[in-house]
Amino acid sequence: ADGARAALGELVGDRAEEWDLAGRIPAETVREAARRGLLCAQVAAEHGGLGLDSRANGELTAYAGSLCSSLRSLMTSQGMAAWTVQRFGTAAQRGMFLPRLTGGETxxxxxxxxxxxxxxxxxxxxxxxxxxxxxxxxxxxxxxxxxxxxxxxxxxxxxxxxxxxxxxxxxxxxxxxxxxxxxxxxxxxxxxxxxxxxxxxxxxLLSGAGLPVALLATTALTYGRLSVAWGCAGILRACLDSAAAHARTREQFGKPLADHQLVARHLAELAVAEQVALRCCEHASACWDENRPELGTQAVVAKYVASREAVQGAATAVQVLASRGARDGHPVARAYRDAKLMEIIEGSTEISQLLLADHVRTGRG
Ligand code: FAD
Known part of the structure; x- marks a missing residue:
């Protein structure tokens, strides 16, 4: 996992802003990330993958989310694709497609x-x-x-x-x-x-053809929800780091921003938001790694909580940085735009609420 983290850090470097402004990541960089197995790191070694468990892959995903949500989005999609093949493919189909996903294709x-x-x-x-x-x-x-x-x-x-x-x-x-x-x-x-x-x-055609759409889609989405949730924990980490560094050094009214109580409250809220998101992700990943029946619900909880916290946390970070964070490619400005989309995908905030309410109502899974 440490090697994967270092490889990811090296691939992104300080280029996230450039990629965001250009609207694309160089194709060679995407291929290289895929070739190193970073985009679907839970795939087993027998298929050329890194074989990380959900928790270790989640931490890698959070790290990607702290650097570049576009690359993290590719991790979410690639991981979801691989999981769908893993879950619904026959042994022959797993052997046909998974090595392609760990070998440089996306x-x-x-x-x-x-x-x-x-x-x-x-x-x-x-x-x-x-x-x-x-x-x-x-x-x-x-x-x-x-x-x-x-x-x-x-x-x-x-x-x-x-x-x-x-x-x-x-x-x-x-x-x-x-x-x-x-x-x-x-x-x-x-x-x-x-x-x-x-x-x-x-x-x-993967096996399971003819099954209800809810069953097929939920299987893929459970991976996606967990991945997005970890990515949001990473967004919060980046926002906290950026806001804290700025508040410690920028002075107004003769003292650092962090010494003004209302700004200090922003920092406290950001720190709590990151912890809350992280704990929900860790819990859902533990459910994955221990094959627990409540995984589906806990993945919804993690995605729901982490995406909402990320939206609020990114707005708070922009507030602390003010004009310094008000430029399009700045990490907190990117976080602000990226986080909002996380409330829409893999089951929107409202759909998550309906799923969780249904869970309460029926007492199921
Ligand atoms: P709608 O379903 O029209 O919903 C509009 C609003 O109404 C939302 O707020 C929604 O929560 C609310 N709403 C809808 N139904 C209800 C209800 N019953 N009760 C309460 N509120 C409700 N799709 C893919 O297939 N693959 C991808 O890789 C993918 N990536 C995406 C990446 C991004 C950045 C975005 C923005 C979208 C992506 N999508 C992808 C599409 C995404 O899955 C859909 O946008 C999402 O499912 C919501 O559908 P919709 O946009 O049509 O909104």
Whole structure:
């Protein structure tokens, strides 16, 4: 894990601002991160991965989140893609796809459609098997990392249920159209994906085809939620460090900002926010690592808490830095834009509230 952290730090260096302003990470850097197994670090060594447990991968994800939420977003997508293959693929499919994800290729995970955002049961993308061929037709929106991806893990309808299929991004009929102006995580390669009569071999259809969409999607989303939550803990760490350093050195009214009580309160709130987010992430990762039944719910709790704390914490950090943090590429300004998007993805704040309320109401999992 220490080696992975050092490699990540070396790859990002001081380039996060440049990537954010340019709206892209150099393709070679993305490939290198993938080749070193950093983007899906929980994949086992037998498939070329680093084999980290959820806690160690979470800490790596938080570190990435503290440096660059765009790269961290790619970790979330790649990890979700790998987990979906791990969970639903046969041994042959795991052997076919996982070494590609740890060997330099990247993947996007496509659920959302223009008419199916929070409500994935409204998906219209059709996956259909005819003999040795699987046909995929539909249109996905906002797929993180799709602009860099060579593989797309696509969810769609399959008969009266749902299915997941791995689609090469260069298959005939696939068209990838970058989201030109994302508000945050600007270098994460978000793109709309058009799938027009795409054909892939039948062995690209993961097992579980025909299962309810909620079951398939929740499995992938549980990884995504935990990853986003750890990323938000990293955002909070970066905001706390930046605000604390500034408040210690900047003087107004003859003393450091940190000695003014109202600013000191901002620092205390940020410190608590980071701890709260971290503890929720650690708990959910422990559930993952110990295979506990409450994992699904605890991943929702972690994502819900950490994303809300990150939004509030980033706003607080901008307040402490004031004009120094009011420039577009500054770490706290980036954090402010990036954090807000974390309240939307992998189940929005409202959808998380509904899931948690349902958990309370039914007393289930
Ligand atoms: P809507 O579903 O239209 O919701 C609008 C608002 O209404 C939200 O506040 C929502 O919480 C609220 N709402 C909806 N239903 C209810 C309800 N029943 N009760 C209460 N409130 C409700 N998709 C992918 O498939 N793959 C990706 O990699 C991916 N990456 C993304 C990255 C970013 C940065 C963003 C912004 C989006 C990404 N998405 C991705 C899409 C994302 O999953 C959707 O934006 C999300 O599911 C919300 O859907 P929507 O935007 O259509 O909002």
């Amino acid at each position: 993947a996007g995970v496509a659920f959302s459609e223009s008419g199916a955002g929070s409500d994935l049961s409204a998906m219209r993308t059709e996956i259909r098997r005819e003999g040795d061929t699987v046909h995929v037709t539909g249109a996905k929106v906002w797929v993180t990392g799709a602009a860099y991806a060579s593989l797309l893990v696509v969810f769609g309808t399959y008969g009266s249920g749902a299915a997941v299929v791995v689609v090469p991004a260069d298959a005939p009929g696939v068209r990838i159209e970058r989201v030109p102006d994302p508000m945050g995580c600007r270098a994460a390669g978000h793109a709309d994906v058009h799938l027009d009569g795409v054909r892939v071999p039948a062995d690209h």
